[in-house]
Structures are given as structure tokens and as C-alpha cells.
Amino acid sequence: MASIxxxxxxxxxxxxxxxxxxxxxxxxxxxxxxxxDNGAGKSKLFNALLWxxxxxxxxxxLKIRRNIESMAVKTISDMAKNEVSIGESVDCGVxxxxxxxxxxxxxxxxxxxxxxxxxxxMTDVGCWEINSYDFEVSRKDNMLLRFKPIxxxxxxxxxxxxxxxxxxxxxxxxQGEEVEDIIDFSKKQSIKEAVRKITNxxxxxxxxxxxxALREKAENDYNRKSKxxxxxxxxxxxxxxxxxxxKKQLEEEKDKLEVYKKNHSEAKQESYDLEDKxxxxxxxIELKExxxxxxxxxxxxxNDYEKFLDGINARFFDGNFSWIAMGLNDLPYSFLGKKSxxxxxVAEKKTLYRLKNNxxxxxxxxxxxMPDTMTLDKMLQDGHCHVxxxxxxxxxxxxxxxxxxxxxxSSNQSENQLFKNDFKSxxxxxxxxxxxxxxxxxSVEESISNSIQKLNEHKARITKLSDRLKSNQNELKELLKxxxxxxxxxxxxxxxxSYEGAIKRATQAEGRIIRSKDTIKELLKKISGIDxxxxxxxxxxxxxxxxxxxxxxxxxxxxxxxxxxNTFRNMLERLEQFSNRHFKNLVKYNELSGGILKFxxxxxxxxxxxxxxxxxxIISGSSEGFQxxxxxxxxxxxxxxxGSGFNYPMFADAxxxxxxxxxxKSxxxxxxxxxxxSIILINNIYDAESDNKLDDVGNDLLSNDSHVSTLxxxxxxxxxxxxxxxxxxxxx
Amino acid sequence: xxxxxxxxxxxSDSQIKEKFKISQSDLDNLNGDSRYQKQVVQVVxxxxxxxxxxxxxxxxxxxxxxxxxxS
Numbered sequence: 001m002a003s004i005x006x007x008x009x010x011x012x013x014x015x016x017x018x019x020x021x022x023x024x025x026x027x028x029x030x031x032x033x034x035x036x037d038n039g040a041g042k043s044k045l046f047n048a049l050l051w052x053x054x055x056x057x058x059x060x061x062l063k064i065r066r067n068i069e070s071m072a073v074k075t076i077s078d079m080a081k082n083e084v085s086i087g088e089s090v091d092c093g094v095x096x097x098x099x100x101x102x103x104x105x106x107x108x109x110x111x112x113x114x115x116x117x118x119x120x121x122m123t124d125v126g127c128w129e130i131n132s133y134d135f136e137v138s139r140k141d142n143m144l145l146r147f148k149p150i151x152x153x154x155x156x157x158x159x160x161x162x163x164x165x166x167x168x169x170x171x172x173x174x175q176g177e178e179v180e181d182i183i184d185f186s187k188k189q190s191i192k193e194a195v196r197k198i199t200n201x202x203x204x205x206x207x208x209x210x211x212x213a214l215r216e217k218a219e220n221d222y223n224r225k226s227k228x229x230x231x232x233x234x235x236x237x238x239x240x241x242x243x244x245x246x247k248k249q250l251e252e253e254k255d256k257l258e259v260y261k262k263n264h265s266e267a268k269q270e271s272y273d274l275e276d277k278x279x280x281x282x283x284x285i286e287l288k289e290x291x292x293x294x295x296x297x298x299x300x301x302x303n304d305y306e307k308f309l310d311g312i313n314a315r316f317f318d319g320n321f322s323w324i325a326m327g328l329n330d331l332p333y334s335f336l337g338k339k340s341x342x343x344x345x346v347a348e349k350k351t352l353y354r355l356k357n358n359x360x361x362x363x364x365x366x367x368x369x370m371p372d373t374m375t376l377d378k379m380l381q382d383g384h385c386h387v388x389x390x391x392x393x394x395x396x397x398x399x400x401x402x403x404x405x406x407x408x409x410s411s412n413q414s415e416n417q418l419f420k421n422d423f424k425s426x427x428x429x430x431x432x433x434x435x436x437x438x439x440x441x442x443s444v445e446e447s448i449s450n451s452i453q454k455l456n457e458h459k460a461r462i463t464k465l466s467d468r469l470k471s472n473q474n475e476l477k478e479l480l481k482x483x484x485x486x487x488x489x490x491x492x493x494x495x496x497x498s499y500e501g502a503i504k505r506a507t508q509a510e511g512r513i514i515r516s517k518d519t520i521k522e523l524l525k526k527i528s529g530i531d532x533x534x535x536x537x538x539x540x541x542x543x544x545x546x547x548x549x550x551x552x553x554x555x556x557x558x559x560x561x562x563x564x565x566n567t568f569r570n571m572l573e574r575l576e577q578f579s580n581r582h583f584k585n586l587v588k589y590n591e592l593s594g595g596i597l598k599f600x601x602x603x604x605x606x607x608x609x610x611x612x613x614x615x616x617x618i619i620s621g622s623s624e625g626f627q628x629x630x631x632x633x634x635x636x637x638x639x640x641x642x643g644s645g646f647n648y649p650m651f652a653d654a655x656x657x658x659x660x661x662x663x664x665k666s667x668x669x670x671x672x673x674x675x676x677x678s679i680i681l682i683n684n685i686y687d688a689e690s691d692n693k694l695d696d697v698g699n700d701l702l703s704n705d706s707h708v709s710t711l712x713x714x715x716x717x718x719x720x721x722x723x724x725x726x727x728x729x730x731x732x
Numbered sequence: 733x734x735x736x737x738x739x740x741x742x743x744s745d746s747q748i749k750e751k752f753k754i755s756q757s758d759l760d761n762l763n764g765d766s767r768y769q770k771q772v773v774q775v776v777x778x779x780x781x782x783x784x785x786x787x788x789x790x791x792x793x794x795x796x797x798x799x800x801x802x803s
């Protein structure tokens with residue numbers, strides 16, 4: 001009969017405040033569930049067994065296992081510590097009762113602590129004195145009532161080992177994330193180790209060694225007898241020496257092969273270990289290079305933006321843009337009108353002045369000083385008036401009139417006194433200076449609109465680059481697990497180089513393994529050839545018993561070698577078969593098929609596990625839930641493939657943390673097929689809003705139809721830590 | 733795999749079965765206490781037991797010499 005845990009009791013152990021009686025779980029064969037929200041004592045219950053098995057506890061602050069002595073004060077319930085005065089003691093302990101077909105056992109680990117000071121925090125080690133650590137084991141015959149204490153330390157440890165055998169403990173005593181490590185698909189060695197454990201293959205290996213040694217001794221005796229009776233002893237001796245030489249070479253080659261296999265296995269393992277990192281490294285390098293480029297682009301974009309902003313002010317006065325003229329569309333017409341009015345007034349005043357002073361003088365309707373001297377010269381030279389387009393031949397009346405105009409005194413020379421100020425040049429200067437602006441007035445609004453668009457484009461470019469940089473920065477931080485995202489990429493390059501090196505070494509070792517196996521075949525062939533020659537030289541007088549003994553032991557050692565190889569191969573097949581059976585059952589409530597698990601022996605004799613689809617194509621990238629299910633399926637297969645059943649309980653804390661409802665349901669249906677008793681600590685089915693604190697899956701498990709033996713609910717009130725205690729309620 | 737299962741597995745090897753004419757009933761009748769008639773069965777049984785008891789190769793061979801008639 002398997003070991004079955006009947007009770008686990010806790011005394012002032014973390015939040016389990018109070019005596020053993022106040023904190024007892026009664027478990028049964030089959031499925032036992034402890035449901036608790038985070039912080040309600042699941043992991044502490046797991047810790048109780050850690051203490052029993054390994055004298056260790058998981059320090060939830062440091063996430064490491066520590067020896068009980070190093071965290072004794074922390075282990076005692078705060079509520080209990082708070083209640084005692086100086087000089088008083090608190091007892092803290094764990095008691096487990098379990099039974100097999102004949103006996104019931106009690107294991108208790110405990111200590112007491114006395115308060116010696118109340119200075120500082122009550123959890124301070126200096127405030128407490130630990131009195132003693134006790135490890136007590138007692139046993140009773142199932143037919144009797146009284147427990148008898150066990151005193152021998154070895155016997156006590158053997159009884160602890162009966163609870164869950166030490167070498168199989170990793171397959172049935174684990175916390176959620178530890179499932180990842182039990183069967184690490186990336187570590188080919190881990191499946192091989194599992195197969196070795198469940199097949200007792202090391203025993204067959206030892207037997208094989210013994211059979212080789214026996215064969216060797218039989219051969220030595222046979223050779224000795226042959227030499228005594230040989231007709232040609234010298235030739236026989238030579239052949240025997242030659243055979244010894246080949247045998248020695250064979251042994252050396254086998255040793256070499258083992259080294260090549262080891263190298264291959266290590267290089268492969270290294271490459272697998274680096275595979276995750278290498279993807280990260282490649283990604284890191286890519287992201288860092290992208291970051292450099294983005295930073296460069298961002299700098300350029302900012303410079304362009306700054307330049308553009310600087311140029312914006314210039315556009316008010318730059319004749320190419322003339323923004324200052326915006327809204328002045330009517331001003332040029334108004335200006336020209338005013339200028340024209342001014343000139344008319346000036347011309348009128350001058351004409352009237354001349355007429356008044358020289359009534360006989362030539363009067364003209366031409367504007368003052370018009371045409372200019374150069375034009376008048378040309379007209380005189382051409383003999384043609386370009387104003388009225390008539391002939392003005394030299395010395396004609398018209399020609400003399402033009403000459404007279406040319407020789408007339410300049411208006412400035414004679415008429416300055418008519419005006420206090422002359423605004424003509426003022427108007428002309430304004431007209432000249434405003435010429436570039438007046439021509440652009442109509443396009444200023446469009447120009448400003450274009451510039452605003454350009455400005456927005458600059459801003460958008462900067463924002464886009466900032467967003468890309470931010471995203472790049474987040475990805476880098478996530479990958480680097482650090483804020484120092486601008487550190488050099490040297491580490492990544494080293495990882496890439498290491499990966500390439502590992503692949504190269506694995507390939508090199510593969511070649512060596514193949515060549516070494518060929519060499520071994522050659523040497524065996526040579527030895528076999530020598531054996532045939534030796535038989536002829538041994539003569540007929542050698543007692544047949546010696547020959548028969550040698551041949552018999554040779555046949556037996558060959559058969560043992562075959563047995564070892566077959567055992568391993570058969571177990572691998574069984575493991576594959578059971579893994580797939582469990583896996584199929586575990587994923588049956590999921591719409592997606594998880595694939596088929598395939599185990600394969602590698603060149604270096606380790607085991608590779610692939611997940612393939614119906615067409616034998618490798619599937620990768622399943623969800624975390626599926627991945628963990630595969631591992632649980634393999635763990636279950638390791639137990640099932642043993643064939644003789646598993647004689648120990650499964651005790652798991654949060655094994656289902658990444659599972660959906662379908663997985664949880666199928667897990668509880670499948671687990672009794674593998675483990676005679678399972679104690680599962682979970683929060684997945686806890687529902688704070690529900691009356692009984694269970695969700696629909698939890699209530700299904702609670703119902704009488706389910707095959708759950710016991711179901712406990714752990715709760716803690718939302719009170720200060722010194723008042724906090726776990727309340728255990730048995731729901732089933 | 734216990735010792736009897738291991739002995740059966742070794743004697744189930746096709747070459748051994750054929751060469752030493754080991755029948756299925758020979759295998760079925762194997763148990764820890766019986767005296768085995770066939771030399772090969774006795775030798776395998778001895779080797780498996782010696783291995784279980786961590787007997788050295790020299791001591792084991794000396795014991796086997798009697799069964800193998802080479803003492």
C-alpha cells in the first residue's frame with residue numbers, strides 16, 4: 001500500500017496561530033484540495049513539508065530556501081509572538097501523520113523560543129532565544145492504538161523517506177514554477193535522468209560491468225589453457241598479443257567516444273541554454289542599433305525644427321514671403337492715388353507759377369522735366385518726336401521746339417522756392433522699397449498656411465521619432481531587465497559568439513562520434529578476425545569446459561548489453577506512450593490540440609522531446625498553460641511508466657497557476673490515475689465574491705458527484721499582521 | 733525491475749533463447765528459490781545475485797567456476 005498522509009497539523013507556524021488542534025488538516029486517499037487566496041497560508045503549508053523533508057523553509061522575501069535555524073523567529077506566528085511577555089516562550093512546530101499498509105507514523109519538527117527583550121521589533125532575532133530544535137518520530141502498528149517513539153536518527157530519516165522517497169520527491173513534491181524545472185525540455189539530460197531513475201538502469205549497467213569482468217577472466221583462463229596445449233605456442237602468443245593490442249585500442253576508442261558524447265551533449269546543452277539568450281541578444285543588438293539611428297534622426301529633426309523656427313521671424317520681412325504685408329491688399333492703390341494727387345498738385349502749382357512769371361514762355365502739358373534730357377537728345381538726333389510720333393527734321397519748328405525743351409531750366413533749379421518740402425523722392429523711395437512686398441500681398445495667407453503645415457510636419461516628425469524611441473526604449477528595458485539601455489553591446493556579442501562556438505563544437509563532436517563509432521566497428525571486426533585465427537591455433541587438446549565457459553559468459557554479457565539497451569528503449573517508448581495518454585486527457589477540455597509528444601534519443605544518448613502535429617511537423621510556441629501541461633504529462637508518465645504504481649502522495653503548491661478552467665477540470669480528473677493521494681494547494685478556484693468563496697469549477701469539485709475526497713478553505717481577515725491568523729474551514 | 737524480472741529479460745534475448753533452447757515455460761517457471769537445470773540460467777541467476785550483493789568479479793568468478801566445471 002502507498003503512503004497516505006492522514007493529518008498535517010501546525011502550531012504557531014507563520015499565520016497558523018495556536019495549537020496543533022486548532023490548525024489541523026485531515027486528509028484522505030484520493031484528491032485533497034486546499035483553497036486559499038494569496039497570503040492565506042498555502043505556501044506556508046508547503047513550507048511545513050519542506051521543514052520535514054529538508055529542514056528548510058522558503059523565505060518569501062528573498063525567494064530562496066533557507067535553513068530553519070536561520071529564520072526561526074520569522075517562522076513563529078506574529079500573533080503568538082505578540083502575546084508573550086519577557087521570559088515567556090512560544091512553541092512552533094509541524095506534525096505529520098501518515099500510514100502505509102502496516103504502520104502509522106508521526107513525524108514532528110518543532111522548537112520553542114523565549115522572549116528575552118522587547119526592545120525593537122518583535123521579529124528582531126535579538127529579542128528571542130531559541131531553546132531547542134526537536135525532531136521526533138513515532139510509529140504504531142495499524143492494529144494497535146499506541147505510538148512508540150523511534151530514537152535512532154537513521155531510522156527516523158528512513159521513515160521520512162517513506163513519506164515520499166527522496167529520489168522521486170522531485171516528481172511529486174513541488175511548487176508551481178518548479179514544474180518548469182522537473183522536466184526541463186531544453187535540458188535533454190533531464191528526461192534521460194528520469195528514465196534512468198524509473199528503470200533502475202544503473203543496476204543493469206553495474207551488472208553489465210560485472211559480466212564483462214567475468215568474461216575477461218574466463219577468456220584469460222581459456223587462453224592460459226590454450227597456451228599449455230598449443231602446437232604452435234609462439235604464433236598463438238603473437239595472435240593473443242595482437243588481440244590484446246586491439247582490445248586496448250578498442251577500450252581507448254570507447255573512452256574517446258564517451259568524451260565526444262559528453263562534449264556533444266554539453267555543446268548541445270550550451271547551445272540550447274543560449275538559444276533564448278541569443279534571440280534576446282540578437283534582438284538587443286538590433287534594438288540598440290535602431291536606437292542609435294533613431295537618436296540620430298531625432299537630433300536631425302530637432303535641428304531642422306529649430307532652423308525652421310528661426311526662419312519664421314525672417315519671413316515677415318523677407319521679400320520672398322513678405323508676411324508683414326498681410327491684410328494690406330488696398331494699401332498700394334491708396335498709396336498710388338495719394339502719390340498721383342501729390343504730383344498733380346505739384347505740376348499744377350509749377351505751371352501756374354511759370355505762366356504767372358513768363359506768360360510768353362513755352363507752356364506744355366507735359367509733366368515737369370519730362371521727357372528727360374536723354375530722350376530729348378535722342379529725338380533731336382532721330383529728327384522725330386517720340387511723344388507725338390511726328391517728324392521733327394533738323395532746324396524745323398518742331399526740332400527747335402524739342403531743342404528748347406532740352407535747354408529749359410530744370411524745375412528744381414528754378415521752382416524750389418515754390419515748395420517748402422519735396423515729397424516726390426519720398427514717395428518714390430517708399431514705392432521702390434515696398435515693391436517686393438506689394439507684389440506678394442495676395443499670396444501671404446497661402447504662404448503662412450504652408451508654413452504652418454510645414455511647422456506641423458516638423459512637430460509630427462519629432463513626435464513620431466519620440467514615440468518610436470520610447471517603444472524601443474521599453475523593449476530594451478524589458479530585454480535588458482535594466483534601465484541602463486545605453487550600455488555597450490559587448491555582452492550580447494559575447495553571447496552570439498558563445499552560441500556560434502557551441503554550435504561549432506556540437507557539429508565537430510558529431511563528426512567525431514560518427515568516426516569513432518566507425519573505428520570501433522573496425523576494431524571489433526579485427527578482433528573477430530583474430531578470434532577465428534586463434535580458434536585454429538588453440539589446438540584440440542584444450543579442455544572444452546574452458547571454451548564453453550568463455551563462450552557462455554560472452555553470450556551472457558552480450559545479452560546483458562542488449563537488455564540494458566532494450567530496457568532504456570522500451571522505457572522511452574512507454575514514457576512517450578504514457579505522456580501522450582496523460583497529455584490527451586489533460587487537454588481534453590481545450591479546443592486546441594496540444595500536439596503529440598515525441599521522445600528521441602540523440603547522438604550523445606540524451607533524450608530530445610519534440611511536440612509534433614499529425615503530420616509530424618514540429619509545433620512550437622504553445623501557451624504557458626500548454627507548456628506546463630506537457631511537463632505535468634511527462635511527470636505523470638514518469639510515474640505511470642514505472643508500471644508498479646506510485647507509492648507516495650503528490651503534494652503540490654499552485655501547480656495550476658497558469659491554467660484555465662478546462663485545464664483545472666481535466667487535471668483533477670487525471671491526477672487520481674497516477675497518484676494514490678494528491679494534496680493540491682490552489683487559489684485558482686477561489687472567488688472572494690462568492691458566498692462559499694469558490695468559483696464554478698470549485699463548486700463542481702465540492703459537489704458530491706466529484707471524486708474529491710476533502711476540500712479545505714483557508715481565510716485570513718484583513719487586520720494588522722500581529723492579529724493575522726489563518727482560519728481553516730473544511731468544506732468537504 | 734526486480735531480480736527475477738531482470739533474469740527473465742536477459743534470458744529473453746533472442747540469441748540466448750535460440751542457442752540455449754530456452755522455452756517460454758522455462759521463463760515462466762523462473763522464481764527466486766528454484767534450482768535451475770540449465771547451466772545458462774544458473775549462471776545468469778548467480779551473476780544477478782552477486783551484482784545485487786556487490787560481490788567482486790574475482791569472488792563471483794570463483795563461485796561460477798563450479799557451475800562452469802572449470803575449477
